[in-house]
Amino acid sequence: MRLAFMGTPDFAVPALRALHQTGHDIVTVYSQPPRPAGRGKKLRPSPVHLAAEDLGIPVRTPLALRRNAEEHAFFRALELDAAIVAAYGLILPVEMLDAPARGCLNIHASLLPRWRGAAPIQAAILAGDSESGVTIMQMDAGLDTGAMLLRDHVALTDHTTATTLHDDLAAMGGRLIVDVLAQPPHPGTPQPESGVTYVQRLSREDGRIDWTRPAAEIDRQVRALTPWPGTFTTLDGQVIKIGAVGLTPGNTQATPGTVVDDTLRVACGGGTDLRITRLQRPGRGMMEAADFLRGQAVAAGTRLGVA
Known part of the structure; x- marks a missing residue:
């Protein structure tokens, strides 16, 4: 088929490569414009942009699509069979949604209608869901509201990150997405009205650990938000990133946030506790707790999360 591909982060790259390997004619790729990155703040193309260049596919990086008549006309003139969208980051206007013969198909990282919105992977882990998956959706003008064409699921465990x-x-x-395009066009299955949930974009503040919460919830927070936006607490007024934790048996009645032994076991809400196993001080790399403690001992009784 004659396709356009629209995506930006690493998540979208396997789909782009799978479509290319299957032999579809991907005439152009849309991606977010290069952004400043690294210490030098040099402009860095997105992962999809780089993958498209590697495959020899021309890339377009418009800043906006709404009220962009020139881009609408270009897109319409491509005479596409379909456009494939995966975490692109821009809302497609109706003029573009309706242009391809089979419309625009979205690769969404949740079992719709659960976790519509911007961060479905993190939301599923944070909520303690037992499963997640991918839904291929026929896009419409709503936010992740289109008919479902195909989906599959994967179990989530206590170790899923x-x-x-x-x-x-x-x-x-x-x-x-390769399987969907191999099928004859069909209207799909409307999403049920029950079970709809939305997730907002994540911010750095979502990673702040509240030690009054139960240890199991903090464990999910760390697994869901690492590496981005990252989880953190404070130690002697210094921000410390938390890379991994482990649940511990038993319980403690210490004040939440209190370090209860010399191995970074920390009291949490409801009499639960956990052990920090990976952490990072400012200006250093992420390290194992034992290595951290060799350079900076943390005595029992120390309170974390205190400004």
């Missing part, structure tokens, strides 16, 4: 789930769903999305 945002990184592992991201990689599993990215690969799944590539497989499912």
Whole structure:
């Protein structure tokens, strides 16, 4: 088929490569414009942009699509069979949604209608869901409200992290979109009205650990928000990033946020506790707790999260 691909982050790259390998004619790729990155703040193309260049596919990086008549006309003139959208980051106006013969198909990283919105991978882990997955959706003018064309699921465990789930769903999305395009066009299944949930964009503040919450919730927070936006607490007034934690048996009656032994076991809400296993001080890399403690001992009785 004659396709356009629209995506920006690493999540979308497996789908782009799968479509290319299957032999579809991807005539152009849309991606977010290059952004300043690194210490030098040099402009860095997105992962999809770089992958498209590697595949020899021309890339377009408009700043906006709404009220962009020139871009609408260009897109319409492509005479596409379909456009494939995966975490692109811009809302498509109706003029573009209706242009391809089969419309625009979205690779969404959740089991719709659960977790519509910007951060479905993190939301599923934070909520303690038992499963997640990918839905291929026929896009309409709503926010992730279109008919479902195909979906698959994966079980979530107590060890699932945002990184592992991201990689599993990215690969799944590539497989499912190839399968959908191999099928005859069909209207899909409308999303049920029950079970709809939305998730907002994440911010750095979402990563602040509230030690009054139960240890299991903090564990999910760390697994969901690492590496981005990251979880953190304070130690002697210094911000410390938390890379991993482990739940511990038993309980403690210490004040939440109190370090209760010399291995970074920390009291949490409801008499629960956990052990910090990976952490990072400012200006240093993420390290194992034992290595951290060799350079900076943290005595029992120390309070974390105190400004």
